[in-house]
Amino acid sequence: MTSSPILLWFRNDLRLNDNPALKNACELSLKKNSEVICVYINETTKHFSSNYGSAAKWWLHQSLAELDKDLCEISKNKLSQSINFFDGNAEKIINSLCKTYKIKNVFFNRRYELENIIIEKNLYEQLKDNDVIVKTSNGSTLIEPWLVKGKQGQALKVFTPYKNSLIRNHEIPKPLDKPKSIRLLKVKESIKLDDLHLFKSNWMKKFSCHWKVGEKSGIKKINFFLSENINKYELSRNIMGIEGTSKLSPHFNFGEVSPRYVWHKIVDNDYESLSQSKKVFLSEIVWREFAKNLLILFPNLHFKNIKEYFNNFKWEENKANFDKWKKGKTGYPIVDAAMKELWDYGWMHNRSRMIVASFLTKHLLIPWQWGADWFHHTLLDGDLASNYASWQWVSGCGADAAPYFRIFNPTTQSIKFDPCGNYIKKHLPILSILSKEEIHNPQSSKNNLNYPEQIVDHKFARERALRRYSTLKRDK
Numbered sequence: 001m002t003s004s005p006i007l008l009w010f011r012n013d014l015r016l017n018d019n020p021a022l023k024n025a026c027e028l029s030l031k032k033n034s035e036v037i038c039v040y041i042n043e044t045t046k047h048f049s050s051n052y053g054s055a056a057k058w059w060l061h062q063s064l065a066e067l068d069k070d071l072c073e074i075s076k077n078k079l080s081q082s083i084n085f086f087d088g089n090a091e092k093i094i095n096s097l098c099k100t101y102k103i104k105n106v107f108f109n110r111r112y113e114l115e116n117i118i119i120e121k122n123l124y125e126q127l128k129d130n131d132v133i134v135k136t137s138n139g140s141t142l143i144e145p146w147l148v149k150g151k152q153g154q155a156l157k158v159f160t161p162y163k164n165s166l167i168r169n170h171e172i173p174k175p176l177d178k179p180k181s182i183r184l185l186k187v188k189e190s191i192k193l194d195d196l197h198l199f200k201s202n203w204m205k206k207f208s209c210h211w212k213v214g215e216k217s218g219i220k221k222i223n224f225f226l227s228e229n230i231n232k233y234e235l236s237r238n239i240m241g242i243e244g245t246s247k248l249s250p251h252f253n254f255g256e257v258s259p260r261y262v263w264h265k266i267v268d269n270d271y272e273s274l275s276q277s278k279k280v281f282l283s284e285i286v287w288r289e290f291a292k293n294l295l296i297l298f299p300n301l302h303f304k305n306i307k308e309y310f311n312n313f314k315w316e317e318n319k320a321n322f323d324k325w326k327k328g329k330t331g332y333p334i335v336d337a338a339m340k341e342l343w344d345y346g347w348m349h350n351r352s353r354m355i356v357a358s359f360l361t362k363h364l365l366i367p368w369q370w371g372a373d374w375f376h377h378t379l380l381d382g383d384l385a386s387n388y389a390s391w392q393w394v395s396g397c398g399a400d401a402a403p404y405f406r407i408f409n410p411t412t413q414s415i416k417f418d419p420c421g422n423y424i425k426k427h428l429p430i431l432s433i434l435s436k437e438e439i440h441n442p443q444s445s446k447n448n449l450n451y452p453e454q455i456v457d458h459k460f461a462r463e464r465a466l467r468r469y470s471t472l473k474r475d476k
Helices: 020-032 054-073 090-100 114-129 159-169 202-209 215-228 230-236 249-253 259-266 276-297 308-312 319-326 333-345 350-363 368-378 384-395 410-417 422-427 458-474
Strands: 006-010 036-043 083-088 105-109 133-137
Touching: 006 020, 006 090, 020 036, 020 105, 020 133, 036 090, 054 083, 054 202, 054 215, 054 249, 054 368, 083 090, 090 114, 105 114, 114 133, 159 276, 202 333, 215 230, 215 249, 215 259, 230 276, 259 276, 276 384, 308 458, 319 333, 319 350, 319 368, 333 350, 333 368, 333 410, 333 422, 350 368, 350 384, 350 410, 350 458, 368 384
Parallel strands: 006 036, 006 105, 036 083, 105 133
Antiparallel strands: none
16 A cells, blocks of 8 residues: 655756755655655746856756656656656645645755745745655755854854865765665646746757756766866866866756765865865865855845945946947957857856956956856856855955955966967957967957957056055945
């Protein structure tokens, strides 16, 4: 005799390996001889940044399709479709399913955005009142961010102490194995994946030429990176014209791979014995953890300055210049190449992200929120915490911010990190005829190029930014 079904709510954890909610649901299903209703809800959100951006929704559609196939592979009852798709309010949908199917157990992994925390709390209280047991798990971080404390037990707002405390004071749990089998139940209320209308624009179709989506592709990418590139990562991660980074960020964004899975692929026993390149790469994973920590401490970091005295900063709300920045028409090749990469690939090299963010906020003095929102719209890996915390860091208004006087010279950055101009030539083929000396400053070339003049002079922009930032600091 079978018991009432169990509800498993997939969120940003679209994988089978190291998925605590999935494992807990499968174990209870086996114990109670019950079926599992796997649910994904395309939620109605109040704020743009709480939802996935437009590019990310393309990835989400492909990722859900891959997860659906992976679940079918381990399904005992050999379903052709495994996930029940819904569109709308998560609280109402889950409450309705629990009543209709007499569900008594609900499992899901936690999220850290304020909107999601409120939903989770409300759902827990509503289901508890109806005698439904809700079990939540940590499915997206090495350990819960609030467990990482300073020596006096305080929350940490600076990255390096956070990283040191996490590594020295906490044992990272081993990743969980994926379930061998699962008994699934499709419900009549479910709609089709296509009915979620996650992507509509032709702009997104080109992403399929550049990316392979899903957990299996993420694991292959991890294995390739660990065998071929990680030992050169400390140096190669900043060179834009080579494949020196892991490009795992979209897989992390949708939970196709977990940070614990990657951590333990690199760290066998002793972290201190690792090479410097491996430690630098692991620091990038910890940065994602730190950003979630900041999101918990500052729930409105996607629009509100962490350093409140920045509220008095006088920005230049120049929409024409912002449009030129978005379209890669600033006259600075390294900036323009990066913005073209973003539009064509839904991704941008990490060094490029720092350069274009510094240029927008310090050369053009355009509000960081404008740039962060554009990234959120166009990035496949547009995680709320990482994206907005990083923009605040570059702009100088974050909890662990770059100093206000750190203003990148785009030409110097270009020469240093794209010395032969390979990155620029790839994304701005109009400049491919230039020599490696000319390509960083095409205005100096005698070639008749259809390339814009510099939107602003670097020396002028730097001095203007320093004056304005210095005034702000005095008014602190």
